[in-house]
């Protein structure tokens with residue numbers, strides 16, 4: 326039996342068991358992964374096929390739902406849970422399944438199955454009927470202490486790159502710092518993370534993402550001495566432990582060499598990919614009594630600091646990085662959890678039609694009731710979501726909420742009720758963006774013209790090659806496009822001819838200066854005229870006083886939004902607000 330097999334020879338027993346499972350299910354990859362901590366540290370402990378060849382190297386980088394004990398899958402082009410929308414061709418069938426395995430109530434392993442070829446038409450529930458019991462069987466085998474000890478040693482190297490993993494680094498660090506204390510030598514740790522890896526991975530597909538990780542690993546290994554330990558400590562996180570450094574200059578030299586070595590592109594999936602790394606360096610100082618864990622964490626903090634100032638650079642750890650980066654790291658961690666538990670709220674700010682006096686639509690604005698920090702405004706956390714790529718699943722969740730709410734107002738208030746949703750640069754660039762929009766609109770059965778996407782000028786103008794077709798695609802879907810924060814960006818009007826926007830949103834700074842600065846009033850009047858000429862709608866944002874409202878109304882501005890009309894509010898409250906305007910209209 327499976328259990329006997331594993332007990333007799335744990336190293337090959339798992340591989341044999343996984344291979345049987347894989348063959349039976351017509352899969353290309355079955356893996357058993359140890360999940361080491363909540364923050365997604367993992368290492369593959371058993372895998373079929375055995376060798377991590379590039380051709381079949383799969384990179385199960387996202388365990389978000391597994392970490393909270395849920396099965397994840399990608400089938401018919403849709404992914405379950407928070408990462409939905411990352412799916413592929415709906416014709417494909419089931420692409421992968423991840424099932425959590427528990428030990429004393431905690432998720433500690435994951436059984437993963439991947440299908441790479443398009444032949445898998447088996448239906449998901451059939452696959453789960455086999456895999457769920459298989460996962461439970463593995464779970465019971467893993468209860469045995471002896472197996473666990475063996476798995477522990479097996480899990481010391483990363484099966485994808487062949488590099489050492491986090492626990493090896495910690496062991497070596499302890500010994501290295503002891504030696505450094507005895508011999509007064511210098512020990513340093515360099516933590517490297519690939520800039521924008523998620524974007525690259527999304528664009529290349531996760532098979533190629535694996536080649537990339539292997540290629541990056543190889544390039545790093547080639548750069549260092551054999552005595553330096555190179556490890557992979559996270560998905561796209563690499564660490565080098567350098568001992569016996571003769572001077573700080575030579576350490577700096579190493580860091581700069583990493584940057585220059587990565588100037589050469591890596592050829593993957595038929596194209597050249599440019600990879601840049603953010604590096605954080607920590608040098609062991611005897612007097613600080615840092616533990617191995619401290620050093621590893623401080624190197625990561627320094628790396629995050631390098632990333633937050635644009636990436637592709639080196640930062641040396643300094644104690645004052647601790648507070649700001651710690652807060653940021655813990656927010657990032659909380660953000661993951663909030664996404665999985667749907668802790669966010671969407672608020673809606675009413676938009677008043679100045680001709681009729683009724684609420685014609687709303688803008689959706691995200692809020693995060695943080696369990697300890699209270700209600701957080703988007704400025705506190707969206708940049709982290711943007712930087713980490715979490716903005717994509719978060720935006721998709723918002724889209725879902727907004728479509729449902731809009732459908733409600735479409736039915737109960739007006740057929741033309743329009744709700745705006747803000748599009749972040751990263752979501753806009755995400756390859757699956759328009760398809761997800763189409764899918765969600767279809768599912769809710771919402772008329773597309775009730776949905777409005779607010780994009781800023783810099784988003785529109787940043788990437789001209791793909792922007793045109795993408796905007797055209799959205800227009801074809803029938804959704805509306807609005808230029809947000811108008812007047813604060815490039816202030817070149819000529820591009821308005823070339824992009825299919827339906828509305829302009831005058832930035833709040835012009836509206837607030839309306840009564841005091843003549844130029845602001847003049848600009849608003851000019852924009853109203855311009856919009857009328859170009860057959861666009863015009864929305865004034867940040868309307869805070871009745872005088873501003875009257876001015877806008879008098880001069881033919883179409884819509885007003887701002888605290889004077891109503892603050893951003895929960896969905897149910899907007900129902901009341903809408904009714905109160907109906908009475909006075």
Ligand code: C2E
Pocket residue numbers: 674689690691702703704707723746747748749809810833866867868869886887888889893
């Ligand atoms: P924005 O798109 O320009 O949104 C308008 C901001 O102005 C909102 O801030 C809103 O609460 C605030 N506001 C509305 N009326 C007034 C007023 O009369 N006076 C003043 N002083 N402020 C007013 P909020 O909600 O803090 O959002 C800030 C920014 O965060 C938004 O700027 C938008 O860029 C971003 N954001 C908010 N929600 C989302 C979202 O769901 N997705 C994305 N991608 N970005 C979002």
Ligand code: CA
Pocket residue numbers: 688747779809
């Ligand atoms: Ca907006």
Ligand code: CA
Pocket residue numbers: 809810830832833866
């Ligand atoms: Ca705005």
